[in-house]
Amino acid sequence: MKSSKNVWIAFLLNFSFAIIEFTFGVLFNSSAVLADAVHDTGDALAIGLSAFFERISNRRGDRNYTLGYKRYSLLGAMLTSTILIVGSILILVENVPKLFAPERVNYDGMLVLGIFAIVINFAASRVVSHGRTHNESILSLHFLEDILGWLAVIFVSFILRFTNWYFLDPLLSLIISTFILSKALPKFWENVQIFLDHVPSDVNLNDLYAEIQTIENMQAITQLNVWTTDGLEKFAMIHICMKHPEQQAETQQFIRQHLKIYGIKKVTIQADESLDEHEECCIGGENEEKKMEHSAVKELLKSVKSVINKFSKEDSWGICFLDVAKVAQLVIEIGNC
Numbered sequence: 565m566k567s568s569k570n571v572w573i574a575f576l577l578n579f580s581f582a583i584i585e586f587t588f589g590v591l592f593n594s595s596a597v598l599a600d601a602v603h604d605t606g607d608a609l610a611i612g613l614s615a616f617f618e619r620i621s622n623r624r625g626d627r628n629y630t631l632g633y634k635r636y637s638l639l640g641a642m643l644t645s646t647i648l649i650v651g652s653i654l655i656l657v658e659n660v661p662k663l664f665a666p667e668r669v670n671y672d673g674m675l676v677l678g679i680f681a682i683v684i685n686f687a688a689s690r691v692v693s694h695g696r697t698h699n700e701s702i703l704s705l706h707f708l709e710d711i712l713g714w715l716a717v718i719f720v721s722f723i724l725r726f727t728n729w730y731f732l733d734p735l736l737s738l739i740i741s742t743f744i745l746s747k748a749l750p751k752f753w754e755n756v757q758i759f760l761d762h763v764p765s766d767v768n769l770n771d772l773y774a775e776i777q778t779i780e781n782m783q784a785i786t787q788l789n790v791w792t793t794d795g796l797e798k799f800a801m802i803h804i805c806m807k808h809p810e811q812q813a814e815t816q817q818f819i820r821q822h823l824k825i826y827g828i829k830k831v832t833i834q835a836d837e838s839l840d841e842h843e844e845c846c847i848g849g850e851n852e853e854k855k856m857e858h859s860a861v862k863e864l865l866k867s868v869k870s871v872i873n874k875f876s877k878e879d880s881w882g883i884c885f886l887d888v889a890k891v892a893q894l895v896i897e898i899g900n901c
Contacts, residue, residue: 570691572615573688573691574611574615574688574691574703574707575608575611575612575614575615577684577685577687577688577691578604578607578608578611578684578685578688578707579605579608579611579612580684581604581681581684581685582601582604582605582607582608584680585597585600585601585604585677585681586601588673588677589601591673592670592673592674592677597673597674597677600713603651603655604710606647606651607647607651607710609647610643610644610647610648611644611703613640613643613644614640614641614643614644614703615640616640617636617637617639617640617643618636618637618640620633620636621633621634621635621636621637621638621640621794631793631799632793634793634794634796634797635758635759635793635794637794638755638758638759638793638794638795641751641755642752642755642756642759644703645748645751645752645755646752648705648709648744648748649745649748649749649752652709652741652742652744652745652748653741653745655737655738655741656738656741656742659734659735659737659738659741660734660738662731662733662734663731663734663735663738666730666731666733666734667730667733668730669720669721669724669730669733671720671721671722671724671725672721674717674718674720674721675717675718675721675722678714678715678717678718678721679718681710681714681717682711682714682715682718685707685710685711685714686707686711688707689704689707689708689711705744705747705748705751708744709740709744712740712743712744713737713740716733716736716737716739716740717733719732719736720732720733720736754795755795758792758793758794758795761791762791763790763791764790764791764792764795764798766826766827767790767798767826767827767828769788769790772788772790772822772823772826773785773788775822776788776802776804776819776822779815779818779819779822781806781807781808781811781814781815782804782806782807782815783804783805783806783807784804784805785802785803785804786803786804786805786836787801787802787803787834788800788801788802788803789801789802790826790828797829797830798826798827798828798829798830799828799830799831799832800823800828800830800831800832801831801832801834802819802831802832802833802834803834803835803836804819804833804834804835804836805835805836805837806835809835809837812835815835816833816835819831819833820833
């Protein structure tokens with residue numbers, strides 16, 4: 565619940581400051597401030613989505629989500645990182661032309677607003693920087709982008725007091741946006757891998773396999789799956805064959821100890837009597853699917869034959885259309901097999 569509260573506080577700070585930016589952007593007649601206000605409004609919306617998903621992620625598992633709702637936090641992180649990436653790309657596109665046609669800025673007003681902006685964004689960053697979820701990690705990077713952006717504005721405002729180098733503003737924006745992209749893109753890809761049930765980055769599956777195989781009673785490991793739901797909590801499912809089945813309890817305890825070293829606490833262990841039993845279990849499932857598919861194909865051929873026969877009879881058109889609908893339904897069922 566603490567992480568969800570942190571995200572909501574960050575949302576309120578960011579959204580409140582976006583309103584302030586709009587106000588002073590109009591007073592300063594500054595398109596740069598107004599553009600940044602639009603950017604921060606988008607940030608606030610992204611944070612609001614993250615806060616919403618973070619709240620859902622704290623729910624316990626139920627009949628619909630037996631593993632819990634942890635991945636909702638990950639979904640919020642992906643949406644936020646997507647907005648961060650898109651926003652940085654838009655800044656790059658917008659500021660390249662400004663290198664050749666820089667605009668005059670009100671550096672006195674920007675200096676005051678920049679200092680205030682850094683205080684607000686730093687406070688919001690501190691709120692979420694101690695969080696452990698992927699969502700809070702992404703948001704911390706989010707506020708880092710804003711802080712660096714306003715530092716650039718303050719730096720430019722000092723330079724412009726003595727020069728007319730207005731090209732420095734878009735130049736620094738390009739540098740900052742490139743830096744943010746270099747951080748946000750790997751984060752986004754990491755979240756995608758978690759969604760695809762990739763083995764956690766801090767788990768070497770080959771080493772884990774070799775360590776479990778050294779257990780004295782271990783004959784073979786027939787299946788080993790390791791995944792994470794949110795980048796924090798890890799799960800494992802393992803099928804094993806033992807030399808002495810009567811020592812199953814001790815063997816499972818040793819396996820759990822090895823997995824615990826890798827931070828894997830939730831484990832499902834299936835002891836197979838032999839390698840053949842594991843293979844028969846897998847093949848049996850495939851055979852059931854093939855039986856269902858063959859049954860659907862036979863039913864389809866039977867219905868097609870019925871349609872052909874009824875087309876030859878003028879008084880059976882109504883019934884024929886019903887059979888055509890049945891054929892279409894069977895085709896869909898076969899496609900799902």
